[in-house]
Amino acid sequence: MIATEGGHRVTPAELFFDLVFVYAITQVTALMAADPSALRLLGGAVVLALLWWCWCCFAWLGNVVRADSGAMFAVLVAVMAVVMVVSLTVPEVYHDLPGGLYAPLVFVLCYGAVRILHLVSYWISSPGDEALHATLRRTALLSVGPPFVLLLVGSAFTGVTQVLIWFGAVVIDYGGIYLTGSSGWRVNSPGHFAERHGLIVIIALGESIVAIGVGVSALPISTPVLAGTAAGLLVVAGLWRLYFRQISEGAEHRLTALEGDERTRFARDAYTFLHLPLVGGIVLTALGMKKVLHQVADSRHYDLSEPLHGLVAWALSGGVGLFLLASAAILLRSGGRRSLVLIIGGLACMAAGALVVLLPALLALALLAAAVTSMVVLHSRRAVAAGPGTQ
Structure with a gap:
């Protein structure tokens, strides 16, 4: 070897x-x-x-x-x-x-x-x-x-x-x-280690896109299906933007700056442990989006006014919430930076299942897409303004 x-x-x-x-x-x-x-x-x-x-x-x-x-x-x-x-x-x-x-x-x-x-x-x-x-x-x-x-x-x-x-x-x-x-x-090689974990995040995000397609398989394409697909892709794009433009670079820089056992501990904490809930959040969101697209496409059994039911409703927004909280934890471990946008947004998304079960499934997905986009933009602006301190 x-x-x-x-x-x-x-x-x-x-x-x-x-x-x-x-x-x-x-x-x-x-x-x-x-x-x-x-x-x-x-x-x-x-x-x-x-x-x-x-x-x-x-x-x-x-x-x-x-x-x-x-x-x-x-x-x-x-x-x-x-x-x-x-x-x-x-x-x-x-x-x-x-x-x-x-x-x-x-x-x-x-x-x-x-x-x-x-x-x-x-x-x-x-x-x-x-x-x-x-x-x-x-x-x-x-x-x-x-x-x-x-x-x-x-x-x-x-x-x-x-x-x-x-x-x-x-x-x-x-x-x-x-x-x-x-x-x-x-x-x-810190660069290799960070890149490997970035690739597995890409794989998870790609699976969420596959889940959208699986949700509408063998069902007719309609305008609501196209709208739901666009909203789902916007959610995935927002998560991609957050991780690769606002999370991964700082973590890699921190990993590169450390040496010896300190580098090993940081790699274990920020990558091996904290990337698991981040990937898990993507998987839960994929589950929710799959169910939304299936309901929207299957007009014979579901009406457009029907919401998601049970834990799937919590998975849709809760998965995003888990992703945001894991991202906030990685930022904190990378240099002590607290992102109030990610923490508050993550907790709100975790609790939003109570609202998702009341809204039409397509509307819930559209609102989630808007929320993710807003949080990515707001976090980016606060990160630039706050520098190394609280974001």
Whole structure:
């Protein structure tokens, strides 16, 4: 395996690797859309957190070892194959269909294989790095072994029990990373690390656009459908603008300015941990937009005056709210800057579900698009005016 240098950038091999996660995120949205209950949304969040961990493992590894080297590329292809199997099982992970392999168990075994491949590859990539090897051993004992056992146990159950056991496994897995500390992990190229996470945000935003199209598939195109599509794209464009013009650049600059374990801790906090709710917010918004476009297009079963119902209504605006709050947290971690626009806007969007259930679905989406656009413009102006202080 070939080590990376400070100016290392994302390789085509890593872009190829990300393709399988396009499908994986789409499957998570489909999993929640099939039964948009509180339990299913929590279950979808658990699956997304596990998939996110699979992706993050190799984003970190690709920062210290070139992904397009022969041995590393072979590992990536193997991981792609395993994650593809994981993605195929997602729709059945909480409700196994008869006549085939037991999907929850297949999901858990493949997830475990990804984590093992990551640890082994990291170990081989740095044969003389004792600090890294000690961290890898602690990671295997605290953040891989116990959660994997819980996932195996949970796969034997269904319903609330399965979801809660798997949720506990995720908490232990993520908490174990804090307990293992930052010593031994490396971020050789800040530019590469930031670019990798920007690409996964692009993938999530792209999935939200796909969700709009899926919502109207096999249904006639109408003027309300075109209006809903335009509003949905405006929401996605606003989130893109906020992240890539007002969030990611500051985070990358902060990452570049730090060294050693401080850089590692910042990468862990701002990227590995805080980008998860940011991506999760996009997935929830995609779920809401998919349902809006389906109702607008299906005029035989829905009237244009009908609102979204249940948790889907909260997902539409709440997903944006989660994205805004995660963005505010990244800004705060990047340099102590508090964005009142993002914090207040995020909390308002989280609470706006109470209004969404009362408004026609198309109108709710249009108002959300207007709100996102307004917040992006206002945040940008306040950021320029306030400089490094409170925005």
